[in-house]
Amino acid sequence: MAGDATGDSPVIEIRQLSTRFGDHVVHDQLDLEVRPGEIFALIGGSGSGKSTLLREMILLQRPTGGTIRVLGVDLQNISDAEALALRLRWGVMFQHGGLFSALTILENMGLPLREHTEFDDVKIDALAVEKLTMTGLEASAGAQYPAELSGGMLKRASLARALVLDPELLFLDEPTAGLDPESAGDVDQLIRTLHERFGLTIVMITHDLDLLWQLADRVAVLADGRVQGIGSMSELAQMDNPTIRNFFAGPRGRAAQEQHRRQVPTAVTQMEDGRSP
Amino acid sequence: MTFLSALEQLGLRASAAFERTVALLAFVGESSLALVGWFVHPSRIRWRPILYNIGSAGVGALPIVGLLSFLLGIVVAYQGSAQLRQYGANLFVADLVGISMLREFAPLITAIIIAGRSGAAYAAQIGTMVVTEEIDAMRTLGIAPIELLVLPKILALLLVLPLLTVCADLFGVFGGMLMARAQLGVGFSEFLDRFTKVVSVTTYLIGIGKAPVFAAIIAVVGCFQGFGTRGSAESVGRQTTRSVVQASFLVIVADALFSIAFSALDL
Numbered sequence: 206m207a208g209d210a211t212g213d214s215p216v217i218e219i220r221q222l223s224t225r226f227g228d229h230v231v232h233d234q235l236d237l238e239v240r241p242g243e244i245f246a247l248i249g250g251s252g253s254g255k256s257t258l259l260r261e262m263i264l265l266q267r268p269t270g271g272t273i274r275v276l277g278v279d280l281q282n283i284s285d286a287e288a289l290a291l292r293l294r295w296g297v298m299f300q301h302g303g304l305f306s307a308l309t310i311l312e313n314m315g316l317p318l319r320e321h322t323e324f325d326d327v328k329i330d331a332l333a334v335e336k337l338t339m340t341g342l343e344a345s346a347g348a349q350y351p352a353e354l355s356g357g358m359l360k361r362a363s364l365a366r367a368l369v370l371d372p373e374l375l376f377l378d379e380p381t382a383g384l385d386p387e388s389a390g391d392v393d394q395l396i397r398t399l400h401e402r403f404g405l406t407i408v409m410i411t412h413d414l415d416l417l418w419q420l421a422d423r424v425a426v427l428a429d430g431r432v433q434g435i436g437s438m439s440e441l442a443q444m445d446n447p448t449i450r451n452f453f454a455g456p457r458g459r460a461a462q463e464q465h466r467r468q469v470p471t472a473v474t475q476m477e478d479g480r481s482p
Numbered sequence: 483m484t485f486l487s488a489l490e491q492l493g494l495r496a497s498a499a500f501e502r503t504v505a506l507l508a509f510v511g512e513s514s515l516a517l518v519g520w521f522v523h524p525s526r527i528r529w530r531p532i533l534y535n536i537g538s539a540g541v542g543a544l545p546i547v548g549l550l551s552f553l554l555g556i557v558v559a560y561q562g563s564a565q566l567r568q569y570g571a572n573l574f575v576a577d578l579v580g581i582s583m584l585r586e587f588a589p590l591i592t593a594i595i596i597a598g599r600s601g602a603a604y605a606a607q608i609g610t611m612v613v614t615e616e617i618d619a620m621r622t623l624g625i626a627p628i629e630l631l632v633l634p635k636i637l638a639l640l641l642v643l644p645l646l647t648v649c650a651d652l653f654g655v656f657g658g659m660l661m662a663r664a665q666l667g668v669g670f671s672e673f674l675d676r677f678t679k680v681v682s683v684t685t686y687l688i689g690i691g692k693a694p695v696f697a698a699i700i701a702v703v704g705c706f707q708g709f710g711t712r713g714s715a716e717s718v719g720r721q722t723t724r725s726v727v728q729a730s731f732l733v734i735v736a737d738a739l740f741s742i743a744f745s746a747l748d749l
Contacts, residue, residue: 265618292624303619306610317623 214277216241216374216406217262222271223430224257231257232268233430244400244407244420248452249427255410256378258427262408263297263376264288276374293321295374296367300382302359304351304366310337311347314366321370333369340365341395357388361395368399375399377409381416393419414461426452438465509706513636516628528634535638539600543646546599547592551650554587555579555657563665572666576676579658584681584689588650590737593696596643597729601704604635605725608708609718617709627709636701643697644690651689688749692740696733703729 217239224232231254239245247255260266262275264283273280278291297303304313314333318324324332334344340361351359360380367375380396381389393416400407400420411417417424418438425435428448434441442453442462452458520527562578608631611617620627655677662668707725711717 260618263622265621289624292622295622297619297622299615299619301615303615305616305619306614316625320623320625 213241215239215274216276217408218272218274219258219262220272222258222261222273223269224254224261225269230430232271235271235427235431237425237432237435239406239408240423242404242406243422244396244409246417246421246424247408247410247427248412248417248424253427254430255427259376259378259408259410263295264292293317293370294372295376296370296372297376298360298363298367298378298380300379302351302363304359304363306351309348309350310342310354310362310365313351313362314347314369317366317370333365336365336369337362339368339399341391355388357384357391360384360388360392364392364395364399371403373406375405375407377407377411379410379412381411381413389413389415396420414457415464418461418465438462505710506703506706509709510702513628513632513702513705516626517633517636520629520633526629528630531630531634532638535634536642538603539596539635539639540642540646543596543599543642544649547595547646547650548653550595551583551588551591551654552657554591555583555654555659556661558582558587558654559658559661560665563661567666572662572668573672573676575658575662575666575668576673577680579655579662580677580681581685583654583658584651584685586689586737588654589647589689589692589696590733592643592647592650592693593700593733594730596639596646596697597700597704597733598726600635600639601700601729602722602726604701604704605708605722606718607631608705609711609721610715612709612711613713613715613718632701632705635705636698639697639701640694643700644693647690647693651686684749688740688744692737695736695740699732699736700729703732 215238217237219235219237222232222235222237223230235258237258247258249255257266261268261273261280264280276291276294278287283291304310305316308316311330311333314336315326315329318329318332322329334347337347338344342358342361342365346354346358346362351362354362364377364380377396381392384392396407396409396416397420399405409416409421421438423436424438424441426433426441426446426449433446433448434444436444441449444450453462559575559579562575563572566572566574566578608617608627611620611631617627620630659670659673662673663670704725707721707728710724711721
């Protein structure tokens with residue numbers, strides 16, 4: 206896998222993380238590591254703190270205690286300049302796209318380039334179109350406004366914007382949520398292609414069982430403020446922890462597992478590293 | 483029992499109000515710091531959104547500010563004329579309209595209109611961007627929302643509100659002039675003659691001088707309430723309403739404070 210070739214220090218390292226909102230404990234001494242080049246998924250019920258964890262990883266929220274290191278940089282006490290430098294090294298695709306509704310798709314993608322590089326307009330447009338076509342959108346879609354695009358196209362455009370600064374690390378928040386099965390399958394395929402092509406480390410939040418079985422190298426199950434289990438989906442399916450069992454026990458969980466078993470050939474290459482937590 | 487729970491409610495509300503005030507002050511501080519950053523590095527000033535906001539909050543508001551201050555001038559002159567006529571003091575309508583319009587009504591009505599028009603728009607725009615994750619996206623793309631969304635609005639309004647107030651002065655006095663001729667038989671030239679004698683430049687400047695303070699209040703409250711949006715579209719509506727109510731309230735409070743200060747200074 207792409208990850209085995211790159212360095213071995215973790216891309217994201219979370220130690221003793223705790224987050225509280227008043228009396229409500231979201232994370233309680235949580236530890237987590239994301240390795241270079243892997244596709245890492247965070248799952249858990251609503252309110253399990255996975256979105257908060259993601260927001261803390263991308264500097265949108267501060268934890269109450271503990272340390273988070275992303276790409277080797279400690280997020281606690283980070284200066285504005287360091288934060289900016291770090292933000293340019295990762296891309297984020299938001300659940301609802303987060304595209305600026307006042308700008309066209311191409312302007313949306315050009316914005317980070319205009320802000321942070323000295324490129325001229327021609328070069329910026331060329332780069333934006335390149336990333337746009339890479340995500341499977343027609344170049345003509347670039348002239349449209351986000352409101353004019355379908356859900357699947359919005360996700361692609363959002364992904365294209367996240368990629369425009371050539372990030373080393375990609376965060377995806379529910380990449381397939383709200384999509385019809387066919388578009389969701391396309392997004393699966395797109396993420397796989399991007400991962401293979403650039404060797405990106407990908408961290409995602411998802412409920413999509415297909416995405417988890419097909420794509421995720423390792424999955425962390427969050428509940429009660431901690432990581433209940435971590436490993437490949439096949440490994441998690443073997444675990445006895447009741448929270449994890451619930452996740453696999455439902456009819457949808459079983460169906461996805463069943464389907465995965467039938468597609469063993471592709472799945473084996475996915476799971477070959479078989480690293481245990 | 484009920485007394486205790488009422489006391490508890492009071493305490494909770496007081497602490498919530500206190501927290502909101504602290505948050506507003508923090509926002510003012512953050513914005514001021516960013517503004518200082520702009521003046522230290524003028525190359526970072528974002529002209530495009532500033533110009534855009536001057537257009538939307540200023541030029542766009544001209545018709546309604548003009549019309550309403552014109553009507554206000556008519557009303558003031560009409561109400562005054564009944565009293566003045568009794569004493570045969572018809573010409574004093576110029577004093578009445580001139581001083582009340584320039585000093586109080588024009589800046590106040592302009593600020594209230596802009597609080598409803600632009601302050602609400604600021605809260606709604608930023609609130610919607612919070613809900614659609616555009617603010618989060620902006621931060622992750624390394625663009626400070628304060629610099630792109632807040633400072634241009636504050637600067638634009640600081641410039642535009644005094645200008646709109648001048649416009650309100652003109653239309654208000656014009657309205658009063660029309661009414662003075664119709665009701666009291668005071669001709670335009672008589673009116674203007676008296677007007678220039680009794681209305682000092684200080685009166686005019688006091689009115690204009692209040693406008694930037696009102697502008698800062700409206701822009702800061704509108705943006706602050708916008709950023710206070712949480713979660714849903716419903717919250718956008720609530721924050722927008724709140725921004726108008728709070729901005730109007732604070733504008734009138736500030737105006738009252740100005741009156742006290744000016745009377746202490748004998749202005």
